[in-house]
Structures are given as C-alpha cells and as structure tokens.
Amino acid sequence: MSQTKTRDVYMVIGGNGFLGRHIVQQLLDRGDIVSVFDIVERYNDVAFYAGDISNQESVASALRSSGTTCIIHTASPHATLNNPALFHKVNVEGTKAVIAAAVETKVRKLVFTSSAGVVFNGEDIMDADERLPFPDVPMDAYNDTKAQAERAVLEANGKGGLLTVALRPAGIFGPGDRQVMSGLYQVYERGQTHFQIGDNTNLFDWTYVGNVAYAHLLAADKLETPPPAPPVSQLEKPPAIADE
Numbered sequence: 001m002s003q004t005k006t007r008d009v010y011m012v013i014g015g016n017g018f019l020g021r022h023i024v025q026q027l028l029d030r031g032d033i034v035s036v037f038d039i040v041e042r043y044n045d046v047a048f049y050a051g052d053i054s055n056q057e058s059v060a061s062a063l064r065s066s067g068t069t070c071i072i073h074t075a076s077p078h079a080t081l082n083n084p085a086l087f088h089k090v091n092v093e094g095t096k097a098v099i100a101a102a103v104e105t106k107v108r109k110l111v112f113t114s115s116a117g118v119v120f121n122g123e124d125i126m127d128a129d130e131r132l133p134f135p136d137v138p139m140d141a142y143n144d145t146k147a148q149a150e151r152a153v154l155e156a157n158g159k160g161g162l163l164t165v166a167l168r169p170a171g172i173f174g175p176g177d178r179q180v181m182s183g184l185y186q187v188y189e190r191g192q193t194h195f196q197i198g199d200n201t202n203l204f205d206w207t208y209v210g211n212v213a214y215a216h217l218l219a220a221d222k223l224e225t226p227p228p229a230p231p232v233s234q235l236e237k238p239p240a241i242a243d244e
C-alpha cells in the first residue's frame, strides 16, 4: 500500500535576500506553497509578511496566518556591516525568537542558514567536517553570532516536536548577489588590485547560489525523521586541520 506524504507549507525568513529569493524560486518551481517574512519587500509573487525576526509575536503571527509547517531561516545582517549590536539582535536574539515562535505555533521543521565562518579563526582549515569545534576566539562578531544562532537551532532539535538542521555555506555567488561582485568591482574601480596576500596558492570555497538553495530544499525534505547516529568509529576520528 502506498503512503501519501504530507506536503510542507514553507516560509522563507529573509526570503527577499540573495539566497532567500533563490530558495523561494526553487520552491515555487517544484509547486510548493511558500511565503516570505522579511524586513524589506522586493517581490510580489508570494504572500509577504513584513517584520523583524527579533519580534517573536510578529514571527508567530505570520506563521499562524500562513499555516507554515517548515521554516527556512536565511535572515541576517550583511557580514560586512561593522555592527556587533545588530548582529547580536538579529542573529542571536532573532534566531531564538524564530525558534520560540516555531515551537509556539507547532511548526515541524526549521532549516537554518549558518556560515562556514563559524569555525574559522584565521588559521587554514582543510578537509574539515561538522565535528570541528567552534574556535575559542571567534573570527569576528558576525561569525560569533552566527555560531551562537547555529547552536541554539541545533539545541532546539526535538523541542515540541520541532526538527532542526543548520547548513554552513562558504562564499556564495550567482545572480542577485549584492555583496561579493560589487565589492570586487569597487576594489577594481579604486585601483586597489595590485596587492597580493599570500603566495597565490590560497584556496577558498565558493558555491553557486542555485546549489546552496537546492541544499536547503534537500535538508528540509530529509528532516522527516532524525538521521541515525554515525558509527562510533567515525565520531572518534579527529578532523584534519592543515599545518601553518
């Protein structure tokens, strides 16, 4: 006998941003119901809820009105802003408010966009995986608050039946980007391209935005049941970190 799977109703928080918009588009393309919660309005093809994630009541009210069963939370201030208080308000307090609103309204799933920067402290990292711990001294306020948000999301797994997952993209590029290419172009326009840091062998991870968005859809789809625990032998293997 075949079983019919219940289809989720999605809310993309930060869905009017670069990555968020790609996630919304991919959900629409596969025929899902999706709404957006954001502080800015940019598109008019899905239900839109204006609000700040640090206001739990706004988030809970939007979740109730939309009948959301799966939240994809991509909202964050730009990493380039020099504003630790804003990072804390949105990333830490805001993410905790999203979790509380999700539990309050009995949302089933929460997918959180973290950042590869949560484990970066300026030292080279190669072949690391999710077992690499957060550094004792975080890189900066942005990455520190992303790490605190990620921890809160993962600790909320199972709370009130909520299933959670966090993804850590590195650099994201592609159509709609408002940070990376404009930053590189400004460097070019200002004639600042004649500096070289390192010996030209430095590596950095970049992922096409469509692939990062797709990873969020896959993570949401796989959140039906918690994954089995990995074998103990794998847990004991220390992550590889490159020598200086």
Ligand code: NAD
Residues within 6 Å of the ligand: 013, 014, 015, 016, 017, 018, 019, 020, 037, 038, 039, 040, 051, 052, 053, 054, 073, 074, 075, 076, 077, 078, 090, 094, 113, 114, 115, 116, 146, 168, 169, 170, 171, 172, 173, 178, 179
């Ligand atoms: P973006 O600025 O284009 O999108 C973020 C969206 O969040 C915006 O639409 C913004 O209005 C919204 N937002 C900000 N504060 C909010 C608040 N208080 N309440 C509600 N909405 C709010 O950024 P992006 O590049 O699409 O990044 C999306 C996510 O991916 C972020 O969480 C970021 O930390 C993470 N990330 C981005 C990169 C990258 O290279 N762009 C790399 C790693 C991780």
